[in-house]
Amino acid sequence: MGLFKFIKRLLSVSETSIKDSKQSDEVTVSAEIEPYVSPKKPATKQFQEGGQRKSTKLSWQMYGKNPTRETDIVIGFDFGTSCTKVIIQDGVLKKAYAVPFNGVGCAGNPYLLPTAIAVDYDGNLILGQGGELFDALKIKFLQNPDQSIGPFNGVTLTAAEATSAYIGLVLRKIREWFWQEKRSDYQGVKIDWQLNIGMSSRSYADKILKSQMERLALAGWNLTLKPVDEINVSEVKIAMVSADRQLSENIFDEEAQQLHPDNICSIPEIIAQVVGYARSPMRQDGMYLIVDVGATTIDVSNFIIHESDGEDLYTILVAEVEKLGASIFHNYRIACAETIIRKFISTAEAENFRQKALRTLGLAYDGIAPLPNIEKYFPALSREALRDYRKNNEEFMVECSRVVRKVIKESRFRRNPNSPAWQEGLPVFLCGGGSQIGMYKNIIPHAQKRLSHAAFSGFDQKQLPKPVNLETADIPPRDYHRMSVAYGLSFPCIDIGEIIPPGAVEDLVANEKILNISGYYVDKDMV
Template identity: 25%
Template sequence: MERLAAGVREQAESPRSARSIPVNLGIDFGTSSTKIVARLPYEAGTPAFAVPVPASARAEGHPHLWASQLWLTREGAFSLAPASGAPAFCAMKAALMRDDGDRAIALHCAPWAATAMEAATAFLALQIRQARGWLLTRQQAAFAAGILRWSYHVGFPAASLDREDLRRRYAAVCTAARDLSRMQGALTMDLVRAALGSAPTTQEELERRGIALVPEISAAVAGFANSTKRDNGLYALVDVGAGTVDCCTFGLGDWREEGEIGCPIFMADVAMLGVEPWRSCQDDAELAAFFEKKVAEQQRGVIWDTRQRRHRSSERWRTGLPVFLLGGGAASDMHRRVTAGLDAWLRRSIRDGGGARVRALSVPEEELRFDCRKEETHRLAVAFGLSFPFGEIPKAELPRSIDDDVPARRRDIEASYVSKEMT
């Protein structure tokens, strides 16, 4: 592929006196698809480009969703395209997040066997390489005035923010992938293992390589938080993916540093309740009813714990809690129905409460150059937010660093709590 070869080239023809042009790659590494948005944050109009995907590699036929698939050849080389006799792996992110993600065999092609970390590293290295190559070959005019300085902002699951082991795993994968993306030739198992074996995970080393691990929730709301539509206060977010549903509550407001936006995350949960698990059981009435109940319990549990102990004092309980619904599975009728039902549930649960207001989290069309239909740009919200300069992405506070609100008295809890049997 032309862009893979171009992605490792540097601008050797540019004079040393040329100015530096920062380029941010926002990489939304997903279970079923990966999205990349490239932004030139300090050029006129701060142009942002959704990196297009070849037709053969598209997920769901979307022009900017690269199916998260990787092939391993008998020669021990990784590929983003099918190769004769090579097996494919399609669940790298899910495998990486498992407790045994650094050991689990993710991809096997005798005599080779790749772990989840090795597969994820190879996939991200090739994605970075192809994205760089596309920009260098298709957007040459934008880069004619200087030498590119690349930064890589990679989304990190909100529900895993308190897991230091997973953060280190992600850090190793990203630093190794960045280094490998700059190498010429085939990406082999030996190269990946060598890169991972020496991959640093400290914050200092990530910064030196231009890498930032960004909570996906902060990235998803970055466009909204930097717009005139932002209203400081408590929010909830439901991100329906192919395999999982991520649900969290968070706040938006002024950060300690002047001009920055804070994003305290009060509660977060991820569960295998996405579209694919739902499709496997929706034709069985009893199983479908049980599955839908679990989806509702997840969303209500996160919101209710926030109400009872994490942010009891928020005005949103009285005026209405805004709930963002996004993700590839947001079109699922069942998931939409459950999220829409939060309004009536909250009104029943909180006396004189304002319920919930479900809203879409769209990408500002005037800020992004894309090839898909306008109604499909919401799939790019996380990658779009990741492409912002790091200082403009809301600063996340981890749940463990946020104190609970003053606990409610026991009789207040009993008066307003809605049990599972009452739903």
């Protein structure tokens, strides 16, 4: 089976003039498109809908009537395709905490929470495996927020409603952990909460989708304010109506502990991923590439980190997202293995393998754990069969490399051809849960080899540094990259800096010398 046909069948979803002609990464923003500008902290404006002071279990505040001090805490909510990761950060104490999801998180790593909800037999929406599972939330939301899903135990809901319910359930877990672990530190403290949620770099330019994500996050917060533990579809609908009113009138009920709409922000995940690096001693201004390998997609972005008047600027030049993530690779390998067994052994054995793979390998693999070793697919096949199998793996890797080369070609010859990084080496970060799989580690060397005739000196691969203020000893530095988006999201919007989307950056017409060498760039895989 061809790779393109396989991916199409598996999933149906698919995401400034550079003014100095010298060796520079400075950019000029087009006046026709307004870049993202971080909102200012809102003034309090209230409306009353009744309601009583929430119990300790359901309250976001513990200060009582006379708080001794006030602080800002930001929830960095990395809403991933396979798993969600959360880090909260105290802006006054400069301390960040990764939130574990004990009991409902992934086996072996409680900081990873499956992006799925279940409907129990009473029709309530819950986290975990206690009912009929509704997974692939993010994919379904990006496909069509209004599509109906279900029924699950008699419950039908839209992708938007399921996403909002999930956000609300996760926020409850965050609050529960916070008061269990940090209660003594924040007794008598008034907390001003903020919520930042990640989006893909490509989706970030979609203003409708961006607004929809912030609406669902606001509704999810509202679901945490209800006086009972259970969440059902009717309550989700009510929370969304309340969020719509807040957004249309730009209001909130502080007494009821609602968030002001301006305290919820959606931020490009790729930019959030490097915020920690941009604030570290390792930071160097200039152009970068980041390859984020998720469960379903790889997200490849080329951007510039620079500064203006003391504010960080993140200029996104090129962003590509394709369905070539770890779970796609896993399913592709199973499909290829079935074909090879059918060819070299028998149709009956191929069918037996497929059933076994679905029971043991396919279902066991959650888009997070390492891929099974190749010998588990082929315990007793010939060298010729193994050679065919490895060839299929190579084809998938080449397709991933093509996405990287596509981004490089676009930036090298159209978006930012005069960057010094083309001669000095382009810094690249390989991140995400799937990035530790051997096949994905080969993407960067393969792309560099194919780009050898593109007037490009190569990549300078770097590791994202674990922030010193992240108080989580059981996340080693080598694994921090999986939490890096959540960490970047845990800063106030006004402190992250200005994010300039690709549409606000005009192409640069390169000088003649650079244009003349473009003829040497010949790569059939880039056509």
